[in-house]
Amino acid sequence: MPIKTWELDPNFKNEIMNEPGGEHLASCFQCSTCTLGCPITEIVPSNNPRRIIQMSLLGMREEVLSNPDLWVCLICQTCTAQCPQDVRIANVLGAIRRIAEKEEEAGKLKIESSRPLFDKGSSVSGLSWS
Ligand code: SF4
Ligand code: SF4
Secondary structure (H helix, E strand, C coil): CCCCHHHCCCCHHHHHHCCCCCCCHHHCCCCCHHHHHCHHHHHCCCCCHHHHHHHHHHCCHHHHHCCHHHHCCCCCCHHHHHCCCCCCHHHHHHHHHHHHHHHHHCCCCCCCCCCCHHHHHHCCCCCCCC
């Protein structure tokens, strides 16, 4: 996917890190351990949590918030247990989901993907896994 530098939002990473659960985003050093160990990636090959984190750090706000794979994570926490940088990816993904839901509520984004039942209506908002 080509990066449109003029569309990057340098504040996007701060927006995520200001959400509960998103605090450790910037610790990622792109080792791919999370993606290689994710059981969902075997079912949904496009799923790549490392890439979502990279795109978030780059400021690719629109691409991240409209990414259908944002909604396939089942919060199994395998990646969180394996991450050498303690990024707590499932929590970060939860923080990004809440930003997407806020955008939808504001009429700025239409989320086409079906959402996990337990995630409906931001029911996990504020939850934190440590
Ligand atoms: S395992 Fe952690 S440090 Fe490695 S790519 Fe995933 S989030 Fe980043
Ligand atoms: S928490 Fe989500 S991203 Fe992490 S391994 Fe489980 S399904 Fe994959």
